[in-house]
Amino acid sequence: MTDFGSMLFVFVLATFIGLGVIRRVSRLLYTPLMSLTNAISAIAVVGSIVVTGADHPLTIRILGAVALFASMTNIVSGFVITDRMLKMFKKQ
């Protein structure tokens, strides 16, 4: 139960921080914002690493490896394309 309480606490605070920070994001940058948050939420990769790498039954590790691949794809393509788009924004 303490688990649940502290997790919920983190979730609520993080949502407020998120709302506060995202509201200030430049309206020019909504497309790169989406690819950036996408890459960041692929931090789910840490979960997949544990499922894939620990000594679990084979089927479990296969599920983990597919998830790991999916998250990794998001991390790589998300960060690279965000940077590619941001490079294009020039003041003059």
Added chain:
Amino acid sequence: MHLIGELSAVLATALFIFALYWMNDPKTARRGVIAGVTGMTVAVLATWIQPEIVHHGWIVGAIVLGFAVGIPLSRVPLTAVPQRTALSHAFGGLAAGLVGTAEYFLWLGENSAQLTPFRMSALVIEVILGFLTFTGSLMAAGKLQEVKWIPQRPVTYPGQNFVNLAVLGLAVGLGVTLVLHPHAAWGGQAFIAIGVLALAFGVLLIIPIGGADMPTVISILNAYAGLAAVAMGFVLNSKLLVTAGALDGSSGLILSIIMCRAMNRSFTNVLFGAFGKAQPAALKGEQKEWKQESVEGAAQLLEQARSVVIIPGYGMAVAQAQHKVRELYDALTKRGITVKFAIHPVAGRMPGHMNVLLAEANIPYSALVEMDEINPEMPQTDVALVLGANDVVNPAARYNKGTPIYGMPIIDADKAKTVLAVKRSKNPGFAGIDNELYVGDNTWMLFGDAKAVLGELVKQFGSGGIH
């Protein structure tokens, strides 16, 4: 050991928040990417070095494959960025769904006492959100990519909302039952059924949604993908994951609200009321005629203007006319004419899409002006040049209750002294609505492919016609 994990999670969280914070200005935004990559690397390494990780080959293999697919996906043309984004929501949902499934069967097989009501609820939410985001986003990506076997037009049938809600309700009902009886013999089958129902629901949810609603749908799926990551964080007891998911979710939520406002629609209306179904009542009264203008005449109008506002739509991007737009921008600014671009929040196929498309053509971002800021300037504008935009400049949105776009905020192109509209054909736009801007008293039409027409216009400013 545990300490390293905790500290790296705190560091990664801080870096992620900074990454988003730096997005408040294009000048600092690239720093955000560096912060994000650093945070990610720290978190991945701290997880990887844990002693329980023994199958390193598997991890390396999956990471290499991720790079092999991720790098080509990051090089798509910018018109295809909405599809890529939808696809990445799909991957995010898939990862959450699969990890949830794996964890459930792990706990079920090894130690079913681990399946506390709290964990079980988090698992059910993770799997439902993850899998519905997966198929829903795949459908959205398919529609955006215009894949042949996915219908572009909204597919509707009687009782559709009932069917959708029944499928979701069944999944949730099974989930509640599992939470109440986590150790039941049929637990495994019920869990798989929940996953399958969620997969089906994702497809059913997106089928009735048309192209015009895609910016909103992508934002909503973004929020779902974030929430799926949050649920996964609850399952794995990872504060880092909960925080990152919450940041993603709140970003999706804010963008969804902005997109809905920009179309004067509610969430439920986007998700449960297929767009384009309501056909506009035919406009009564006299049918006005277009007035067509020649390229030479249009060039002269532009040359004599002091201020020009260009209103780009997705049609401009489809015609690959961005670089011609840039040439025209250069030709006009060289003559001392003020040129601005009016950007509607839903211009393009995802939030902010038009800004990226114009930035790619080297148009400085200081010339890109949001709808709310440009509208007060429209009455003093000499020429409004409409390029492939349609619904976002349709004055009928202000008063005609019979049209599906009624109440949608628009760019006041019709208030400019002269309107020049470039249009490929005389057909109505994406939402299938007639646009009375085109028959306005001060409007002149230029028919043809945007790239070709702009090319001709630029030529007029070059060696030929006007000097």
